[in-house]
Amino acid sequence: MxxxxxxxxxxxxxxxxxxxxxxxxxxxxxxxxxARPVNSFDAHRLIRAAADHGLADAMAERLFEAHLTDNTDVADRTVLTGLARDTGLDAEAVRAVLDGTEHADAVRADRRRAGRVGIRQVPAFVVDGVPAAVGAESAAVLLDRLRRAAG
Known part of the structure; x- marks a missing residue:
């Protein structure tokens, strides 16, 4: 880091x-x-797969907990399958996503879009294509910045 x-x-x-x-x-x-710095590409693909079932928020929360609290390797596909199952996703469907290329193009597009607007760290919040809040801030500061950015 x-x-x-x-x-x-x-x-x-x-x-x-x-x-x-x-x-x-x-x-x-x-x-x-x-926390172990890892490649989060597959984790991001799983968030998109979870969104197909209305579980994107639950998947993201579980990934953050695993990574930042439990310090689990969220690049490991066995770990990812277990975390996805924790959120209610079918393990076989998750393995199929991880073994294939589903959602890969969308995640790459997200990364390109973030790069174009200058995002290089998380958390980052974008309003109307412009970073409104970036970095570790209190909830109150983030809310204030988002409100100001939204006008």
């Missing part, structure tokens, strides 16, 4: 502490300092 974002260890420790504090204020246990 330090190399990827050009941060020194002290700044990274400070940032992770801030994320933990913000999570605690919302009743969440977040452990970003011990």
């Amino acid at each position: 330090a190399a990827r974002y050009g941060l020194d260890t002290d700044r990274l420790t400070e940032l992770f502490g801030r994320i933990e504090e913000l999570g605690a204020a919302e009743g969440l246990l977040l452990r970003p300092a011990t």
